[in-house]
Amino acid sequence: MDPSTLAQTVRYTEGLFTRFLEGFDEASRARQAPDLPNHPIWLLGHCGFSMNRVAAEFDGAPIAGDYYIEGDGSSGTPALFDITSIRIRSIPHDDPNLYPSLETGRACFHDAIERLANAAANSTRDWLQQEIDMHGTLLTRGDQVIRLCFHNGYHAGQLGDLRRAIGLPRVIA
DSSP: OOHHHHHHHHHHHHHHHHGGGTTOOTTTTTOOOTTOOOOHHHHHHHHHHHHHHHHHHHHOOOOOTTTEEOOSSSOOOSSOEEHHHHSTTOOOOSOGGGSOOHHHHHHHHHHHHHHHHHHHHTSOHHHHHOEEEETTEEEEHHHHHHHHHHHHHHHHHHHHHHHHHHTOOOSOO
């Protein structure tokens, strides 16, 4: 697996994801629709955290403390995501005060993209071929990065569903 191609793939997912944020603002960043699972600010924090967690395995640095705190699921602030509130199987709150601003969420997502892309780019082919267990699935470290790219796309699809449910215009014509 080529490290630079992998890094480019990670970076490419940023625009694919963030274009679905068009039309959301500070007032609507925690807006949800019936029968849909997540809202924009949760998605930014969740995807950012997922990428930072994997990047930390690559670069050895801690998960970005500039954006996250360990809490009980209700400890988020206008500046920080409570990790418990954005983990897999968490239930997003509709109170925007429990989440950072949309600007901070976008910065978190962007910084996570760059960190993961740089971690991949600075890896050797041998490192990327190492096998690991990710949530019960055996895959290589390179495949782990590809899986995160798919993860970003999956959650971009949730934003597309939310946009339709609340009457925002289509992003893809």
